[in-house]
Amino acid sequence: MLTRRGFVAACAAPPLAAVAAPAAYHRLREVLADAAQDPRGPASFARDEDFWREIQMAFPVDRSLTNLNNGGVSPSPSVVHDQYEHRLRVSNDAPPYHMWRVLAPNRETVRTQLANAVGCDREELAFTRNASESLMICQHGIDLVAGDEVLTSDQDYPRMQMAFEQRRRRHGIVIRRVELPVPCVDDDDVVRRFAAAIGERTRLLLLSHVINLTGQVLPVARVCALARERGVRTIVDGAHAIAHLPFAIRELGCDHYGSSLHKWLFAPIGTGLLYTKKERIAETWPLLSARQDQDGDIRKFEEIGTHPVAPALGVAEALAFHQGLGAERKLARLVYLRDRWIDALRGDARVRLHTDLTPGRAGAIATVQIEGVPSAALVKHLWQRHRILTALIAHPRFEGVRVSPSVYTTLAEIDRFVEAVHAVLRDGLPS
Ligand SMILES: Cc1ncc(COP(=O)(O)O)c(C=O)c1O
Numbered sequence: 106m107l108t109r110r111g112f113v114a115a116c117a118a119p120p121l122a123a124v125a126a127p128a129a130y131h132r133l134r135e136v137l138a139d140a141a142q143d144p145r146g147p148a149s150f151a152r153d154e155d156f157w158r159e160i161q162m163a164f165p166v167d168r169s170l171t172n173l174n175n176g177g178v179s180p181s182p183s184v185v186h187d188q189y190e191h192r193l194r195v196s197n198d199a200p201p202y203h204m205w206r207v208l209a210p211n212r213e214t215v216r217t218q219l220a221n222a223v224g225c226d227r228e229e230l231a232f233t234r235n236a237s238e239s240l241m242i243c244q245h246g247i248d249l250v251a252g253d254e255v256l257t258s259d260q261d262y263p264r265m266q267m268a269f270e271q272r273r274r275r276h277g278i279v280i281r282r283v284e285l286p287v288p289c290v291d292d293d294d295v296v297r298r299f300a301a302a303i304g305e306r307t308r309l310l311l312l313s314h315v316i317n318l319t320g321q322v323l324p325v326a327r328v329c330a331l332a333r334e335r336g337v338r339t340i341v342d343g344a345h346a347i348a349h350l351p352f353a354i355r356e357l358g359c360d361h362y363g364s365s366l367h368k369w370l371f372a373p374i375g376t377g378l379l380y381t382k383k384e385r386i387a388e389t390w391p392l393l394s395a396r397q398d399q400d401g402d403i404r405k406f407e408e409i410g411t412h413p414v415a416p417a418l419g420v421a422e423a424l425a426f427h428q429g430l431g432a433e434r435k436l437a438r439l440v441y442l443r444d445r446w447i448d449a450l451r452g453d454a455r456v457r458l459h460t461d462l463t464p465g466r467a468g469a470i471a472t473v474q475i476e477g478v479p480s481a482a483l484v485k486h487l488w489q490r491h492r493i494l495t496a497l498i499a500h501p502r503f504e505g506v507r508v509s510p511s512v513y514t515t516l517a518e519i520d521r522f523v524e525a526v527h528a529v530l531r532d533g534l535p536s
Contacts, residue, residue, distance in 0.1 A: 129162070130184060133163050137430070140430075140434075141431075147434045151441040160513060161514075163183060163184065165180075171521055174496045175368070176368065176470050176496065178367050178374060179368055180371070181372065182371060184425075185373065188419060189415050189419040192208060195208065196415060205414075209414045211418055223380070225354045228403055229380055229382060230378060230380055233376075233377040233379050234376065235375065236344035236377050239362075240265050240342055242363075243379075244340065245392060246389045246390035247338065253278050253308045254280075254281055254307045255278055255279070257310075257311045258282060258285050260285050260316045261311060261313055266280075281307070287502065288319065288458065288460055288461040289319070289323070290461045290466075292324040296328060299331060309338050311341075311342060313342045314343040315344070317345060318507070319459045319505075320468060320472065326356060329359045338361075340362075345468075346364060347366065347370055348432070351433055359380075363377065363379050371423050371427070372419055372420045373416040373423075375413075381406075386403055391408060439510065439511070442510040447471060450523060456473060456530075457474045459474060459505050471508055473505055474506070480505050484497040484506055486525075486535070487506075487525055490525070495522075
């Protein structure tokens with residue numbers, strides 16, 4: 106957990122002229138610093154409404170609607186967003202000087218901070234613009250020949266499946282998909298399914314750390330260990346896992362890990378990370394070409410031409426905010442909010458949950474289906490009648506409404522969602 110001095114230093118060191126720090130920042134620093142001294146465990150802290158009210162107010166969000174789709178993309182707290190805007194303005198002064206010479210070198214200190222936070226070596230960590238970019242670097246950058254097999258599941262993110270589909274059309278690779286149960290209640294079963302699907306020609310395995318359809322957490326370390334034993338390289342899609350679940354990338358034992366930072370880290374929109382194990386860097390082609398002398402350098406994946414520096418630097422303030430909350434406390438609050446709506450709806454036999462909520466197997470995200478009510482119509486109704494944002498899940502084997510609150514979500518907002526669904530259970534959807 107961040108100390109008072111650490112948080113103040115992280116949020117009060119702008120690159121050039123100081124951003125005017127409103128009184129609200131000072132208040133937030135005090136609240137987080139007090140929290141750092143608080144001896145209570147995460148579960149008890151998760152119920153401290155005085156603390157979470159301060160966090161709710163730290164996000165300059167539009168409360169005229171209820172955003173329960175934080176799994177899609179998240180707003181940043183003001184301490185992150187203001188600094189990001191400040192750096193954009195600074196960049197615009199004389200971009201070749203202010204952006205390239207003044208701001209850009211600071212990426213290296215942010216790289217170190219981020220590597221320490223996610224549990225890997227800084228020389229194994231590249232900044233990207235999102236998880237899609239991180240994962241596609243690996244999906245397209247690893248040599249495969251016609252007939253080589255890649256293994257995924259039937260619940261991986263559509264864009265990542267599309268990347269392999271393109272490679273199939275282009276290079277003749279073979280795609281095999283493991284079917285995963287919904288809800289996914291048994292880790293042994295998941296590992297067995299992957300074990301049974303690995304064959305002689307399997308070269309690459311892509312799996313989600315957190316499945317976007319249901320929020321289910323997969324036993325990634327076990328599947329990666331299995332793949333390693335069989336000589337199969339692994340790419341983990343961690344779009345939803347960074348700053349949502351407490352873990353260290355190095356403990357997963359994967360070869361590659363890609364994540365967005367504009368979801369659960371609350372970093373500026375357009376930020377992601379790519380971890381690539383040191384010995385795999387030279388074996389992975391960048392999506393955009395780099396010089397040969399960069400072959401073994403993780404920064405070759407950042408050679409994308411001129412682009413704004415402000416988003417990646419904003420990761421520094423996002424980390425300070427995240428560490429101020431504390432990873433365990435943040436997850437406990439997210440689970441508390443999730444359980445509030447689920448406990449309120451669960452009594453009705455028509456409510457089917459597609460997410461197993463066993464501790465460690467899900468965080469903020471869960472997906473619900475109301476039998477007899479088409480999920481698409483429910484999502485539309487929630488938005489049109491109540492201005493509640495949720496995400497429609499439509500999979501060939503199941504459908505539902507994905508609900509993902511965040512640390513800034515109020516209890517009243519959760520209750521508004523519950524009341525709206527109760528009304529549908531009672532009266533059906535309006536015709
Ligand atoms: C599992 C998963 N992978 C990858 C992505 C792509 O993330 P982004 O759009 O930030 O690149 C998402 C987006 O929601 C996702 O849920």
